[in-house]
Amino acid sequence: MTRDVENRAKAGFTLVEIMIVVGIIGLLCAIAIPSFTKSRQTSRINRMMNDLRIVYDAINMYAMEYGDYPAGFAQGASTPTPVAEYLSGAKWTSPTALGGGWWYFSFLRWDPASSSLKRCVLVLVDNVNFGGVGIPTAAAGDWLKIDNQLDDGNLSRGRFKFIGGQMQYSVDDVAW
Numbered sequence: 001m002t003r004d005v006e007n008r009a010k011a012g013f014t015l016v017e018i019m020i021v022v023g024i025i026g027l028l029c030a031i032a033i034p035s036f037t038k039s040r041q042t043s044r045i046n047r048m049m050n051d052l053r054i055v056y057d058a059i060n061m062y063a064m065e066y067g068d069y070p071a072g073f074a075q076g077a078s079t080p081t082p083v084a085e086y087l088s089g090a091k092w093t094s095p096t097a098l099g100g101g102w103w104y105f106s107f108l109r110w111d112p113a114s115s116s117l118k119r120c121v122l123v124l125v126d127n128v129n130f131g132g133v134g135i136p137t138a139a140a141g142d143w144l145k146i147d148n149q150l151d152d153g154n155l156s157r158g159r160f161k162f163i164g165g166q167m168q169y170s171v172d173d174v175a176w
Helices: 002-011 015-066 081-086 140-150
Strands: 072-075 101-111 116-126 160-163 166-170
Touching: 015 081, 015 116, 015 140, 015 166, 072 081, 140 160
Parallel strands: none
Antiparallel strands: 072 101, 101 116, 116 166, 160 166
16 A cells, blocks of 8 residues: 555656646636737727827927918828928837838918918828838727827817828818
């Protein structure tokens, strides 16, 4: 009888013990992975909001310094020259945190409030694969979370909106 006890002590773990451990590890993974995925997506949304704020502030700092918004246009492959010195925190030539590329447009538009032409500035996150940057991978709900923080919570109106396959962020105060 002592020989059976000695052999059993040397045998190691039983199959049942191993299965219990594997089950516990699987349960912990099932709990942790969705939480990690949500945390990662929240981080990407916050990064995108931060980048939009940096671009917005850079363009408005230029306007305060020079009296008007910078003219021109730039695709994500090149930083907009007039505001390049103000864009230190945003990676203009890289894909955005939610995919897609940056675009910058500046043009004159009639402002009914002042009855004059005003320079308008749009910053776009394009859904089209220009310059090999890639298309945005974010769901509409992610863009809506950004709109809730930066604008009015409606993607069809306001400063931040979805039009023609592009996320548009209006930097100026001209009424649209």
